[in-house]
Amino acid sequence: MSIILILEQVLNGLQFGVMLFLMAAGLTLVFGVMGLINLAHGALYMVGAFAAAAVAGLTGSFLLALVASLAAAAAAGAIVEVAVIRRLYDRDHLDQVLATFALILIFSEGTRWIFGSFPLFLDVPDYLSGPVSLPGGIEYPLYRLTIIAIGLVVAAALFWLIARTRIGIQIRAGEADREMIAALGVDISRLYTLVFALGAALAGLAGALVGAIQSVQVGMGEPVLILAFVVIVIGGIGSIKGALVGAVLVGLTDTLGKVFLPQLFGLFMEPASATSVGAxxxxxxxxxxxxxxxxxxxSGLYGGSN
Amino acid sequence: MKAIKTLALATAVSALAVAAQADTKIGMITTLSGGGAGLGVDVRDGFMMAIEKAGRSDVEVVIEDDQRKPETAVQLADQMIQSEKVDIMTGIIWSNLAMAVVPAATAQGVFYLSPNAGPSALAGKRCHENYFNVAWQNDNLHEAAGAYASDTGYKNSFILAPNYPAGKDALTGYKRMYKGDLAGEIYTKLGQTDYAAEIAQIRASGADSVFFFLPGGMGISFLKQYADSGVDLPVVGPAFSFDQGILQAVGEAALGVKNTSQWNKDLDNAANAEFVAGFQEKYGRLPSLYASQGYDTANLILSALEKADVSDKDAFRAALEAADFASVRGEFKFGPNHHPIQNIYVREVIKEGDVFTNKIIATGLEMRGDAYAAECKM
Structure with missing residues (x-):
């Protein structure tokens, strides 16, 4: 086990974490501001990936595909918020879970209806494909470095949005006291639609970025959704900072765990059962x-005291 | 005179009733929604194409969607056996669903013909006289991949599969026929989509070849990431990650990869030519491995119905065992445990025009049965 391999695995963990952050950021905002458990967040991730694959197939441009994923997921998010989610804010969590679970089924079968049952093709563009040599002799795929960079840029932009802009103030105020901010004359329902669409757009972007190196297929969002929930529980519900720290923590733990645990067990067990138990x-x-x-x-690493 | 008329009418009616009873009802439970739907849709389309072509109005097929959930499959099976009174069941794609449904169905006297899943337990100790597998025993394609790797001269393979029963069958099957050393052996998480960590381990392991069994979307993810990583060791795998339904989504990354299958669209026999052309015309896409298995399953049932009525179970079973139908894979017969004895071929992924597809380059294993037949006491 060389240092280079360990560094490479740390980069892998970081990339996985950054991708989880894009998913978890929207989820944690929606939960924090509106108190809504949105199981359909994974469906928006799928919408982003399918929109990107469709646009990339038509135009051949990966940039346009990314723009399409943002637009399609944001639009889907806004429509869902106005049509369904808006009715759920005052209901209890069980009703929300039921309704958003129904949305998963509707999105999945709707997507299958439009695009068919077979996975779609979406590939890394030529200018981002292949490995690059990093200092220290690590060969690392350029595309994964790009995902890390995009994720960090999005994180920085989100922090700026929440901390420095008027919308950010309203979002934080909405988290703290919903009735009061409505009483102060902020159009709360417009704010909710905006936050929901923003979260949806981030999920769609994650779907498109990841779709290029994974399989674009119906149901691709649900496994990621579970991890995103783990991230926001670890990070503290409603906290963007918590989502970032939690996501990187989960990414590193998962990646390094699956590499090193089987080897650790290999020290005192026979190889076949060590791989099995370790995995x-x-x-x-x-x-x-x-x-x-x-x-x-x-209440999580950065969660409030409630 | 009137009495005679009535008697004649009564005879006619009872004859009709007998004819109605002789109708054969087939229950198909397969995956038609969610992530694994592509496989079930292909099995169903292949199966129904054969049934429609036969034009037998006395054969009725009831189709239900299991959503890839064992509990749903069990529920549907109970409903089909008890209220629909089906005679024959088929359709299940996944081994864990098959294990939940098949033993109960065969114990209630229903025939079950598997168009896909072939878990080792049902081939060995828990085999049943009313259970037939028309595809393969789970290990078969992996065994052929191991044999091919040895023949090609690979001496240090890195092997990986998901951590679930079929994944373990896969690595067992590969190792059964592969003679070289292992550079590494990894069980991945079922449903895993990111393989960066595994690919880094492959790069560091000093292997000379990679064998993987990652069905469906997992295989697409792995291949795309592998191609992008710059590791260029040769890859071998079973047909499941290189099938017609998947190849277009993998794209260039799969070109040239060797994979093993009991069927391909270029197999030279009359039944196959008719199947491939007919399927394309009817559904507007190339048939997959799964479609070929569905088609063969239906033709096997039809061939047995020609010889015996399904209500005469012993005669019908004997007719199934004879496997007297033109399989699209060429020569085909059943072993003593009702699993296929057939050739397993080595295919290479090529590009025909704009379409990625496979061509056969060698025969991996000739008339291969399975390793569990001896454990089966029927």
């Missing part, structure tokens, strides 16, 4: 991490 334990690792965090800080 099983590695897939539990992030949930163990979540449990530990909750044990020490019940």
């Amino acid at each position: 099983s334990l590695a897939s539990m690792l992030i949930y163990i991490l979540m449990a530990l965090v909750l044990l020490v800080r019940p």
Whole structure:
């Protein structure tokens, strides 16, 4: 196990974490500001990936595909918010879970209806494909570095938006006291639609970025959604900073765990059962991490005191 | 005179009733929605194409969607057996669903013909006289991949598969026929979509070849990321990650990869030529491995119905065992545990015009049965 391999795996973990952050940021905002559990967030991720694949197939341009993913997911988010979600803010969480679960089914079957049952093609553009040599002799795919960069840029932009802009003030105020901000004359329903569309657009962007190196297919959002929930629980619900830290933590734990645990077990077990036991334990690792965090800080790393 | 008329009418009516009872009802449970729908849709389309072509109005097919959930499949199976009174069942894609449905169905006297899943348990100790597999035993394609790797001279393979029963069958099958050393062996998470960590390990392992079994979307993800990583070791795998439904989504990354299959569209026999042309005309796409398995399953059932009525279970079973139909894969027969004995071919991914597809380059294993037949006591 060389230093180079370890560094490469750390980069992999970071890239995975940054991708999770794009998903978790929207989820945590929606939960924090509106108190809504949105299971359909993964469906918006899928919408982004399918829009990107369709536009890339038509125009051949990856940039246009990314723009399309943002636009399509934001539009889908806004429509869903106005048509369905808006009716759920005052209901309890179980109603929200049921309704957004129904949205998952509608989005999945609707997508299958439009695009068919077979996975779509979306590839890394030529100018981003292939590996580059990093200092220290690490060969690392350029596209994954690009994902890390885009994720960090989005994170910085979000921090600026929340901390420095008028919308950001309203979002933070909405988190703290919904009735009061409405009483002060802020159009709360417009704010909610905006936040929901913003979260949806980020999920769509994540879907498109990841779709280029994974499979664009119906149901691709749900596995990521579960991880995104783990991230926001670890980070503290409603906190963008928590989402970033939580996402990187989960990304690193998952990646390094599945690499090193089987080898660790290999020290005192026979190879075949070491890989099997190691792999099983590695897939539990992030949930163990979540449990530990909750044990020490019940409202997450950066969560409020409620 | 009137009495005779009535008697004649009564005879006619009872004859009709007998004819109605002789109708054969087939229940198909397969995956038609969600992530794995492509496979179920292909099995269904291949199957129904054969049934429609036969033009038998006395064969009725009931189709239901299991959504890839074992509990849904079990529910549908109970409903089909108890209220629909089906005679024959088929359709299940996934081994875990097959394990939940098949033993209960065969125990209730229903015939089950698997168009895909072939878990080792049902081939060995838990085999049943009413259970037939028309595709393969799960290990088969991986065994052929192992044999091909050894024949090609690979000496240090890196192998990976998801951590679930079919994944373990896969690596077991590969190792059964592969003679060289292993540079590494990894079980990935089922449904995993990012393989950066595994690819880094492959790069560092000093392997001379890579074998992987990652069905469906997992394989698409792996291949795209592998191609982008700059690791260019040769890759071998079973047909599941290189099938017609998937190849277009993988694109250039799959070109030249060797994979193993019991069927390909260029197999030279009359039944296959008719199937490939007919499927393209009817559905507007190239048939996949799964479509060919659905088509063969239906033709096997039809061939047995020609010889025996399904209500005469022993005669019908004997007719199935004879496998007297023109399989699209050429020569085909059943082993003692009702699993296929057939050639497994090595294919290469090529590009025909704009379409990615496979061509056969060698025969991997000739008339291969399976490793579990000896454990089956019927």
